[in-house]
Structure formats: structure tokens, C-alpha cells
Amino acid sequence: MQAETHGTLISGGNGPSLTREQFQQAFHNMLLIRKFEEKAGQLYGMGLIGGFCHLYIGQEAVVVGVQMALKDGDKIITSYRDHGQMLAAGMSARGVMAELTGRETGYSRGKGGSMHMFSREKNFYGGHGIVGAQVALGAGLAFANKYRGTDEVAVAYFGDGAANQGQVYESFNLAALHKLPCIFIIENNLYGMGTSVERASASKEFWRNGEPWGIPGRRVDGMDVAAVYEATAEVVAHCRAGKGPYLLEIMTYRYRGHSVSDPAKYRTREEVESVRKNRDPIEHVRHILLDSGVTEDELKSIENDVKDTVKDCVEFAQTSPFPDPAELYTDVLQEG
Amino acid sequence: MATDILMPALSPTMTEGTLSRWLKNEGDTVASGEILAEIETDKATMEVEAVDEGILGRILIPAGTQGVAVNTPIAILVEEGEAVPEHASAAAPQPSAEPAQAAVAPVSAPATYAEGETYVEKDWGPTAEITVREALNQALAEELRHDEDVFLMGEEVGQYQGAYKVSQGLLAEFGEKRVIDMPITEHGFTGMAVGAALTGLKPVVEFMTMNFSMQAIDHIINSAAKTLYMSGGQMGCPIVFRGPNGAAARVGAQHSQCYGSWYAHVPGLKVVVPWSAADAKGLLKAAIRDPNPVIFLENEILYGHKFECPTDEDFILPIGKAKIERAGTDVTIVAFSIMVGEALEAAKVLAEQGISAEVINLRSLRPLDTATIVESVKKTSRLVTVEEGWPFAGIGAEVAMQITEHAFDWLDAPPVRVAGVDVPMPFAANLEKLALPHAEDIVNAVRGMV
Numbered sequence A: 001m002q003a004e005t006h007g008t009l010i011s012g013g014n015g016p017s018l019t020r021e022q023f024q025q026a027f028h029n030m031l032l033i034r035k036f037e038e039k040a041g042q043l044y045g046m047g048l049i050g051g052f053c054h055l056y057i058g059q060e061a062v063v064v065g066v067q068m069a070l071k072d073g074d075k076i077i078t079s080y081r082d083h084g085q086m087l088a089a090g091m092s093a094r095g096v097m098a099e100l101t102g103r104e105t106g107y108s109r110g111k112g113g114s115m116h117m118f119s120r121e122k123n124f125y126g127g128h129g130i131v132g133a134q135v136a137l138g139a140g141l142a143f144a145n146k147y148r149g150t151d152e153v154a155v156a157y158f159g160d161g162a163a164n165q166g167q168v169y170e171s172f173n174l175a176a177l178h179k180l181p182c183i184f185i186i187e188n189n190l191y192g193m194g195t196s197v198e199r200a201s202a203s204k205e206f207w208r209n210g211e212p213w214g215i216p217g218r219r220v221d222g223m224d225v226a227a228v229y230e231a232t233a234e235v236v237a238h239c240r241a242g243k244g245p246y247l248l249e250i251m252t253y254r255y256r257g258h259s260v261s262d263p264a265k266y267r268t269r270e271e272v273e274s275v276r277k278n279r280d281p282i283e284h285v286r287h288i289l290l291d292s293g294v295t296e297d298e299l300k301s302i303e304n305d306v307k308d309t310v311k312d313c314v315e316f317a318q319t320s321p322f323p324d325p326a327e328l329y330t331d332v333l334q335e336g
Numbered sequence B: 001m002a003t004d005i006l007m008p009a010l011s012p013t014m015t016e017g018t019l020s021r022w023l024k025n026e027g028d029t030v031a032s033g034e035i036l037a038e039i040e041t042d043k044a045t046m047e048v049e050a051v052d053e054g055i056l057g058r059i060l061i062p063a064g065t066q067g068v069a070v071n072t073p074i075a076i077l078v079e080e081g082e083a084v085p086e087h088a089s090a091a092a093p094q095p096s097a098e099p100a101q102a103a104v105a106p107v108s109a110p111a112t113y114a115e116g117e118t119y120v121e122k123d124w125g126p127t128a129e130i131t132v133r134e135a136l137n138q139a140l141a142e143e144l145r146h147d148e149d150v151f152l153m154g155e156e157v158g159q160y161q162g163a164y165k166v167s168q169g170l171l172a173e174f175g176e177k178r179v180i181d182m183p184i185t186e187h188g189f190t191g192m193a194v195g196a197a198l199t200g201l202k203p204v205v206e207f208m209t210m211n212f213s214m215q216a217i218d219h220i221i222n223s224a225a226k227t228l229y230m231s232g233g234q235m236g237c238p239i240v241f242r243g244p245n246g247a248a249a250r251v252g253a254q255h256s257q258c259y260g261s262w263y264a265h266v267p268g269l270k271v272v273v274p275w276s277a278a279d280a281k282g283l284l285k286a287a288i289r290d291p292n293p294v295i296f297l298e299n300e301i302l303y304g305h306k307f308e309c310p311t312d313e314d315f316i317l318p319i320g321k322a323k324i325e326r327a328g329t330d331v332t333i334v335a336f337s338i339m340v341g342e343a344l345e346a347a348k349v350l351a352e353q354g355i356s357a358e359v360i361n362l363r364s365l366r367p368l369d370t371a372t373i374v375e376s377v378k379k380t381s382r383l384v385t386v387e388e389g390w391p392f393a394g395i396g397a398e399v400a401m402q403i404t405e406h407a408f409d410w411l412d413a414p415p416v417r418v419a420g421v422d423v424p425m426p427f428a429a430n431l432e433k434l435a436l437p438h439a440e441d442i443v444n445a446v447r448g449m450v
């Protein structure tokens, strides 16, 4: 999913914007995440997925917009809310679903689960369950890019809750001090578990939290995939040019509970419904596409594609064997 | 096609719940994402959302029903114009959460001890006398020269030449790219180093002392040690965490702790505990070349001690092998790091009293060279463990358990552990001395059992 510049330009602005083809691609990828996650929630309900399962529904435009501004070799790291990131990074729905259901064919051969998946091939570095840990690790991915003298960037995603962890600020300092090509992305979905930003954070403008270290920041509408793409494209250029880290606060919303087992009593049903109705990132793109002349049939065909992919990955996962008991003891240490 | 809507599991532990309320009626159209019903679990009231769109054809479980088992069909969803079947289950087979394969008896844990030959140290030829500090410095310099992916980072490692001068001269030779001064930010720079290691670089992280690694222990354990496993073998983490460990001299409770047993507890780590200059050099080189995270526990007092060390430029030691520093027949004394010196001192005194002690220098706590200890105890029938850390759940406890498992019938007396006193380290010179094990304590322990 790389940014391409051919085709019809739909939304204007100063920076590069998305072509109709890219909007179609974005529609597909966002819908894939949405449908995949709905399915994951359902399989959880059926007992096929266990443990924690944090869904990305509502936040799809963030990761899809960011990913379109990246190129091969750029490194990505995130929290436990990682299914969307992996699908956007081009990891297979089959491998992700198989991991969610704890199968041998999953990305971590069934040893990682929902929160811990990785792909060296796609430069996806996980999948981390300790809130904030991925931020320092992400600075390390950027450090490695710089050490090796490449122009690759690292993207570290974290939540509004994570944004107040101490190591986030240690990482800001290190990244600014060493001018690391690191894009810190705060996905502000307004809640860290059951605690609203209002109640958790004295700073309400996370995009400014890098100021003491001279890290430029920007707040972006995360329900608008083109806006996310445009902002990220500019920020990526900044990082590739060796100008150091950048902070993006992307405003978004999660429709489901924090995890599947969260009854979400800390917000009203009306609040959720209003976002769904008025700001849904997928519906937004659907309208843009229809206005630009894409037909209902063309959209239907994308939807069918997505349905097939999801159906296929569930079948694949369900028919995959559980890991062999001998797997219990492998991958603790590397031979060397 | 009609599909069953099943009673969902809405928490990791839920097996049944109460269907408290339907928000849709039979015949209603539902869109995916719409709330169909409310369910009470043992913890909370949860909403059941529709995953597919369609018409609620029939409600199978009425509102108010208690004890509805997970996966019970609670309603049938049909398509526009479709007749409602009695049961949809035939059309939509219910996937099973049971393993497809027959349950297999658990494979036994990998043996940490296989009966057999114990390790014999290679003869490395000529030696020269150097300090432990010089040995560490040489090992770092040689590995930095040997591999471009190796770099050293930590507080005061560069311009200051190392808080304890271990990295003296390295900045001049390798430059700022490879010898990197860090701000006082252990949590952050350890995480950064681990992130870099996940991409294949080989950082050596110096902690000014291991006490400060507590700031970063989350990254050492959760990020460095577990990622290989969690990634199904994809993400190795070739990194070394090193620094002085344990008591120095009169630096008080927060600067005097031994972390041997803490780190040795963790699968996914290797834990190395050198005593001599040869240990320091040979094992640090091995640690840097190892593809796994290695905790390398040095000792400040030993930095200035001199030992003979092989001069062969290929000199390296294997991680996981203990060394018999002194052979004996009456008792096995197991020690590591600075306590090896105390144990050898004790053996000398015991020899004068006609007791022949075998002294084992563990060199590595994880993996532990159980074979060498077992073979020794089979010969001596007595075991004394020595460590400066606290006794409870310490290395001595583990060694004694290994011996209980593998050489119980050879024991003539219960194993005895000599360890640091179970208190935070005091400051006063006399109290500090009392808090730490000395040769005399080892002698007394041995005399109590022979």
C-alpha cells in the first residue's frame, strides 16, 4: 500500500493528496479492518478467540492513512490494539486470524496471540502489551535506521493513555537528541480503558507534548483518511530529510469497548452512536467515492472482496491445527 | 441463509450468563453493529451487537433467562423474504473450540541436566597478568573491531571514559557513532537499545551499576527476553546488559544489591557471572556474540584485581559451563563472582585442617551447569553454596534443589547455603561486613557438616 501519484486527484490541499484509485484502496483496506474486527469479536463470543482482544473498529482511517504515506522498509510498532496495523502493513488476514485463534499457522505460531504478532518481512515489530513500551522500542527502530544510514523511518503508535507514561518522554528526549527518524503517533480515541483524557491528562493537547524537546507536532482528524495521509506524507518527508522526530496526534474514536470484555459504561450509547452516524471514516470515503463517480456496483464488488477475504481467513484459521505440544519449548533462545 | 446468533462469551472467563433484555423484536431489521440484546455476566452488563445484517427471524431464548451457556443459539437471523426455520444450526455449523487433534500428554520440561561428561577447559596457551577492568576493556574493543553492528551505550561510557573506566579509550578508537553517551534515562535508552536489537543490531548496554537496571527491568524482561517466543521465533534480540552488580564498599542499601537470582529466574535470558579476568574477557566476548539477550554481572571490587588471562586473540569461553577452580574430595563449594575468591580462601584454610574442598566457579547462572555440580557432589557427598545476595529464593536454593533432584542419594548431609544476611545493606563498616559472607563463614559452614 504505497502512495502513488497517478490518477485523478480528489481532495485538494497543499500537500500531496489521494487519487481516486487510492481512495478506493483506502476504502478496501478500511473495510477489511472493520469486517475482520467484527468477525474477531464474533469469534471471541463463540469461544474461538480467548484472552484479551482489543478491536480497532472506528479507528481504521488512522492506520490506513498513515500506511499509504510509507514505503517498503519503514518500520512500524504499536500496542496490543494491533490487528488493524498488521492488515494495513500487508500482513495476511489468514496469518492474523490464525494467531488470534491460537493456531500453528498464525504469525507467532500460536504463541503470541491477539496482542503479540510480528512480521520481519513487513517490518512490523509488534504487538506490545505493556502500555508505553512500544514508544521506546520505536525510538530504537528509528535509531537502527539512522545507525545503518538508510532513509527509512519508524512509526511508533500509542494511545492517549500511554501518552502520559514516563518512558514516552524519555523517548522524546532521546529521539530529539539523536535526531532519530521517528514518527510518534498518538491515537487519541479519548479513552484509556475507562478513563477519559479529561480525567487522566493535565495536558489536553498531546500534539504539543514534544515542544520542550523541540519536536514539532500536529493534530489531525483521524476520521478522514485523506487528512491522515496528507499530514503523514509531510511528516515522513521531514523525517527522511534527517530533521528528527515528529509528533502526530490523530483524533479518533473506538466504537467497541476497550477490549471485547469491556461493558463501556463510562460513556453513553448516544456518544458512540453519534460518532458512528456522523463521523464514520468508512462512510466518509464511501461518499467521496460516490461523488467522484464510482458506482454502487463498484463499491459492492469491493465489499464482496472483503467479505471473501474475511470468510477465507476464518476458514483457514478454523481448519488450521493447534500448535504441536513440542512448540511449547521452542523459540525461548536462539541457537548461536 | 438463516444463521444462528449464539450466546457470546464476553470475557476471558465467562461460561454462562443471563439474557436480561432484547432490544430488538422478532421481525425487526438489524444492521451490523446494532445492539440486539443485553447480557449479564458475573461482572457486568454487556451488549450483544449484530455482526451480520438481516431480519431477526426468531428469538429462541426469552429475556430474563438465567444460566444461558456460551454458544447456545439465542436467536435466528434470516434474510429478507426468507422463511424462518425451526433451527438454523444445520445451515450454520457451530465451530468447535476444541483442539482438532487428540490431547497429547505434555512433553516433559527440557532437562537442565544430562548425565555425562563435564566440561573440560581448553588450554589457551600463554597468559599475561591483567586486571578484570582491562579484560573487559579488551573484550569490548575486540568485539567493536570485529563487528560493525556492535555498539556500546550507557551513561558516561564515552567522554568520561566510563564511570568505572571500563570503556577507557573506546570513544577515541570507535567514535561517537559506536560509543554513545546516554542521558540518565535507563528506561528510555534500554527500550531504545532493545528496539535496535530487534532489527539485528548488537547493542552493549552499560548500566552504571545493575541497581539502576531496575528502572529498565520491564524492557529487559518483557521486551528483550520474551519477544523471540512471542513472535514464534521471528524476532531475536542480540543484546548485552552489563554493569557492576552486588555490594561495592559502603555504598548503602540502594547501591549494593545482587541481581543474580532475579535475572536467572527468566527464560529467554542468559545470565553470566564472571570472577577472574579470563572469565571477564572470555565470557564478555561470548555474550556479545550470543544471539540472545545476556545479562553480564560484573563486580566493582573485582575491577582492580589481577589475574592471569590467555593472550591468544581468539580466546573465548562458552556460556553455560562452570569451572572447577580447585579440585577436592570432601565437600563441594559452589560460588560465583566475587564469592569465588572467598570460597578459594576458605578451601585453603580447610586444607590446613585436613578437609579437601572442591570449589566450583559457576560462571553462568542461566543456563546453570548442573552437570558439573552434580558430578562434583557425587564425589564429595556434601554441598555448600555461596552468594552475596539474599538467601530466600536465591541461587543457593536453586543449586540445592538441582542436587536434590539429581544427586540426592549421594548426599551425606543436607546442603548448606552461605548468603548475604536477609536485610537491606547497612552503611556502617562493621555492619556491612557482618551482612556479607566471608571465607570464615564458609569454613564454619563446612566444619558444621563434615
Ligand SMILES: Cc1ncc(C[n+]2csc(CCOP(=O)(O)OP(=O)(O)O)c2C)c(N)n1
Pocket (backbone or CB within 6 Å): A079, A081, A129, A130, A131, A132, A158, A159, A160, A161, A162, A163, A189, A191, A192, A193, A258
Ligand atoms: C504498564 C501497563 N499498565 C497498565 C496496563 C493495562 N492497560 C492495558 S490497555 C490500558 C489503557 C491504555 O489506553 P490507551 O493508551 O489510550 O490505548 P487504547 O487502548 O485507547 O488504544 C491499560 C490501563 C498495561 N497493559 N500496561
Ligand SMILES: [Mg+2]
Pocket (backbone or CB within 6 Å): A159, A160, A161, A187, A188, A189, A190, A191, A192, A193
Ligand atoms: Mg485511548
